[in-house]
Amino acid sequence: MSTNRKIELITSKENECIKRLKKLHDKKHREELKAFLVEGVKAVKEALDYAIEDINLLIFSQEASKKYEEFFSRCISLLNSGKLKRIVQVPEKIFEHISTTTTPQGVLAECSFFDKELDVLKKHNRVVVIDSVQDPGNLGTIIRCADAFGFECVITVNGTVDVYNPKVVRSAMGSMFHVDVVREKKKEELVGTLKKRGFALYVTTPYGDVDISKLSIDDRFAIVIGNESRGVDVAFLENATKKVKISMPGKAESLNSAVAAAIVLYELRKK
């Protein structure tokens, strides 16, 4: 087939490309190479649709190129038209070696970092700030909810799990390509910028005085989601416009932290 002439086949773990992909499992190397991995058909499709210029490389296992034939053909067209830089095929064994999951689908992309700086705030009105969330699944779920409920920007604070961690990317299910991501900012700088730009600052705390369902929502606001056990840092609490809580009429004293975040974002959704 003349159309796929540019697809490379790599069969050795010692190949530089494979070694590089394996390195991207670790934050240290991601920071060094300014690149990360996106795995799974759904997430890679979102990357193609929303961030094709950030994709350095697509990897298909040989089985996956057959199983997802239509998707594979589309990628070949994008390669031939010059929109996609590079496609590599690998045997299953090599794919398992570079995969970030235990049950790989056989589709993976290497993307360049695409996080933004705080100046993107000037064009946004609905922002989620994530303060020290530790569990990658929780962070991914929060990014997915932020997207679903019409937020435009997600900002992580220093001490939060890396947004480019493969588990975060996986549980975000492509949503990180739909919002502007700003990462690992200092609390003080962030609070200052938000204030200067006229954002109302909402924080979630079990000791909040406003029931989230009764909050009158400002046109421009940032909602702060805190750490799973410690909650939101004092730097945000002290500068909060409103301290909000979720009313719980039953006997449970608390909610799972990802669930609590999801409900808060749901209540603040774009209407």
Place this chain on the structure above:
Amino acid sequence: MSTNRKIELITSKENECIKRLKKLHDKKHREELKAFLVEGVKAVKEALDYAIEDINLLIFSQEASKKYEEFFSRCISLLNSGKLKRIVQVPEKIFEHISTTTTPQGVLAECSFFDKELDVLKKHNRVVVIDSVQDPGNLGTIIRCADAFGFECVITVNGTVDVYNPKVVRSAMGSMFHVDVVREKKKEELVGTLKKRGFALYVTTPYGDVDISKLSIDDRFAIVIGNESRGVDVAFLENATKKVKISMPGKAESLNSAVAAAIVLYELRKK
């Protein structure tokens, strides 16, 4: 100390009591012995507060009896007053052997099954039906939300993960002691009983025609939460009073299934 004279120390894995606790990790043996394990300080406290008569046995590791001294003393008092049947102390090694987690707190209870039959429906107005949820963490999270939002009863349908699975119990964080639990019912029988008892039947589906935030809620209703990928079974869809969905103004096409369930239960919370 004369007060703790009845506390037994067990130091061998071959002890019958230890063997029995180990067996309760498996559903097959749980069904046979009609008992299950509750692990962790928080969950065991809830069991003591809400279901002390169902506790057959409390187990403390020797370290935990010191670390949670006040709690341990309270348990001894309950033992001496005859409210608690039995307390056993074990060395750390034995506790690790019977623990259901990788990071044990050293506190565990064996409880008798306490699920109810469908006739409890006569005294309830707000019921959650769980149809074929597979992930134990998701089921536990849903039970915790059901409790938090003032539901009185949780019913699982055949094919749903076991409510007595240690991971379900753990992620429910004691909430299973706050609601009536009915388990593993046949769909058809359940739908018939709900109809006969005058419950409105709400089902959640992405193809729902009513936005959950705009639903006018009946005095007596059951909400059906479906399987993570297949959704709700046709037996419920065909008998639904209302098919509800969550509005998502953003670009994400779906939500994490535990998150979607949580938002639905939140919207239907007791007000």
